[in-house]
Every structure is written in C-alpha cells, then in structure tokens.
Amino acid sequence: MDIFPQSLKGHRVQLGADVEDGEVHWEPVRSLWFSAMALGASVGGALTFSWSAFALFVVTTAFVLLCGHSLGMHRKLIHDSFQCPKWLEYFLVYCGVLVGLSGPLGLLRTHDLRDYAQRQKACHDFFGHRRAPLVDACWQLHCELRLSRPPEILVEARVAADPVYRFLQKTWMLQQLPWALMFFAIGGWGWVFWGVCARVTAGVFGHWLIGYFAHRHGDQAHIVGGASVQGYNVPFAALLTMGECWHNNHHAFPGSAKLGLYKGEWDPGWWMLLALQRIGLAWNLKTPADLPVREELRYVRAVPGVNAGCGQA
Numbered sequence: 366m367d368i369f370p371q372s373l374k375g376h377r378v379q380l381g382a383d384v385e386d387g388e389v390h391w392e393p394v395r396s397l398w399f400s401a402m403a404l405g406a407s408v409g410g411a412l413t414f415s416w417s418a419f420a421l422f423v424v425t426t427a428f429v430l431l432c433g434h435s436l437g438m439h440r441k442l443i444h445d446s447f448q449c450p451k452w453l454e455y456f457l458v459y460c461g462v463l464v465g466l467s468g469p470l471g472l473l474r475t476h477d478l479r480d481y482a483q484r485q486k487a488c489h490d491f492f493g494h495r496r497a498p499l500v501d502a503c504w505q506l507h508c509e510l511r512l513s514r515p516p517e518i519l520v521e522a523r524v525a526a527d528p529v530y531r532f533l534q535k536t537w538m539l540q541q542l543p544w545a546l547m548f549f550a551i552g553g554w555g556w557v558f559w560g561v562c563a564r565v566t567a568g569v570f571g572h573w574l575i576g577y578f579a580h581r582h583g584d585q586a587h588i589v590g591g592a593s594v595q596g597y598n599v600p601f602a603a604l605l606t607m608g609e610c611w612h613n614n615h616h617a618f619p620g621s622a623k624l625g626l627y628k629g630e631w632d633p634g635w636w637m638l639l640a641l642q643r644i645g646l647a648w649n650l651k652t653p654a655d656l657p658v659r660e661e662l663r664y665v666r667a668v669p670g671v672n673a674g675c676g677q678a
Contacts, residue, residue, distance in 0.1 A: 370484075370591070370661045377473075378481035382516030384488045389508045396507035398538060399569055402465065405562030413555030421548070422559040426567050427607075433460030434568070435607040435634040442469055442524065443476050446622035447638055448649040455529050463541065465565035466572060468534030470525065474518050480619070481516075483580075483594035493594040494580045505573045541565065575602055579612035586627065587617035590661040600630075608632030617662055618653040626653065 369380050410418075437457025440446045449457075458469050466472055482488035491510040494501050504510075524530055533540070541561050548556035583597030596616030603610055603625070611624040611632065618626075625632030641647035 370659065371657070372659050372661070373481070373484060376481055377477045377518050377520055379517045379519065382481065383512065383514045384478070384482035384485055384492065384516070386514065387489055387491070387510050387512035389491055389504050389510050391507060392509040395509070398465075399506050399566070402562045402565040402569070405558050406566040409554065409558035410563050413553070413558050415552075415555050418552060418555040418559035421552070421556055422563045422567075425560055426564045429460050429463045429564070430568065431607045431633055431637060432457055433462070434464045434466075434572075435609055436637060437461040438464075438469065438472055439476075439609065440622050440634060440638075443473050444620055444622075446620055446651045447647050449641065449647045453641075453646055458530070459533065459540070462533050462537045463544070463564075464568040464572075465541070466569055468537035469530045470520065470534040471537075473520060473524065477518060478516070483616075484589065484592045486591055486593055488593050494577045498577060501577055502573060505576070506569065571605070575599060575606055575610055575612075578602075579610065583613070585613045586665055587613060588663045588665065589616055589659075590663055592616075592661075598630075603631040604633060607637075608634040617659075617664075618656055620651055620656050621653050622650045623652045 373380060437454070437459070438461035441449070441454055442458050442461070461472070462468060467475065479492050482492035489510060489512075490496055491504055494505075496504065545557050545561045548560040552560075578599045579597055580594055581597065583599045585595065585597055588595060596612040596614075598613045599606075599610040601610075608624045608631065609615075611626070611630055614624055614626045614630075615621075622638055623632065623635045624630075625635060638647050638650055642650060
C-alpha cells in the first residue's frame, strides 16, 4: 500500500525523510542578527522617536510584507502560484529579502522542510510549534533544528541556479545597508532605527508569532488527513499579515494564490494580485479550483466552488 499521498510526491523534500529525530541548538548568526535588530528598535527607537520615523516604519513594513514576503517569497518563489514578468519576480523577492528573515534559497528550504514535516504522521516539536510560547519563541528566533539524518531537498534549477537568487542569498543581511545609509542621510538615526531595525524586528517576530497561533489556535475549515500538524486561521491578523493568516486554507490548498477563501476573509495579497492582473503584470493566478484533488483533504464546512473533489469529514 502506498503510504504517501499524491500531493507529496512532487515535494522538494525527498520522500521517506526522518523529521522526528533531532536536537535544537543555538544558531549564533540568526540569534545575533535578530537580537541586534531588536536592541536597535527598542533602545534606539525609543531615544529617537518622531512621527516621521514612525510613519516610515509603518509604510515600509507594510510594503515589504505585502509585496515581498506574501507575494514575492511565499506565493511566487515558494509556491509559484501566479506568473509575472521576470523583472517583477526579482523585485518582489528582493522586497522579501528586506523583511529580514533569510535569503530566498534559505527561506525556501526552511519553508519546505517544515511543510513536509507537518504533513507526516509524526514530526519534531520544533516543526509543530508544540512547546510553550517562550520556549517556542526561543527555538524559532534563536535556534535551529539539527536532524540526525537531514533530508535531501531538491530545489529546481530555475531557482537554485538563478544568479540573482544566489547573490541575494549570499548578501541578504547586507541588503539592509543601502537603505540604512539612505534613511540616515534623510532623517538621521531615528529613520535608521525605525526604518530598518524596527521593521526587521516586526517582520521576524511577527512571522514567529503568527506562525505559532496559526499552528495552535483558531478556526478550521479543512483537515488534512494523516498530518501531524494542522493549520488554523487567525482572523484578527488578516490585514497585518496581508492575508497570510488564513493558514488553515493554505494547508488545504498550498498552491493557491488566493488565501482568503470564505466570505469576509480579507486577503490584501490577493487584492494586489488582481490589481497586477488587471494591468497585465500577473496572470495564471491559481485558486483551489485549479489544483489537483487531494484525497487526504477533508472539510469541516463547505466553500462554494472550492470543496469540489474533497472528501467529507
């Protein structure tokens, strides 16, 4: 009997990988990066506060989360859920690098390993956010999981061999420097602390916080059979996350460019894609109706035009 669902057979992580046995270790580069940004945001930001600096923080954070993390890194690079000109793809992914989580190749590998692990019948607590909030925050923000037998992750040459992505991977921390210099020239240290340090801190910490809730608490419309970790929707964060909070929907239909599937589920990332489609800069926007049927997917409540082909719980 085939133990792997069809949806996993095209996964970048090779089937049969052991995602249970491993140890969590402090990762100095990642930890010091976040700690330095958080220190600059809390101390430097408090000492240099101005309304112009705060406005810069709000605008730049919203922009990189929408165009960079949601559209560039997640919906395009990782899931290829829409098509656009190559120059626009590069721009969106570059904006994603400015969030401060990682380079494009590193983030893709981290995402896919976690996604693969969560779909298994059992996985390490690190992947499932199963520990208490303070422990999980320490793990996710300052540590890394070293699996005893790390799996092979095959990234397609379109991404892995791309010179732009390879350059951004090598220099992802340094990409903050030109903006820091420009902000300093315009608004002094206040603009640097708020436009760079506070923005990166909010992006990295917010990514963990929403990820924790999205795998522990919230609303569910679908259940992925056989998966050790389920996703949950976090409605209060719809605008703050640019639609990424509809994580139960995403677990059900990871290849969909549309994350807010139900009435009232605000999805700014999808709105932006529709705007880009209208002016000819995006096309082939995938929705659940465009994806293969997942036999392991069950639904708790139906979505007209979405649940066709899914089993019932």
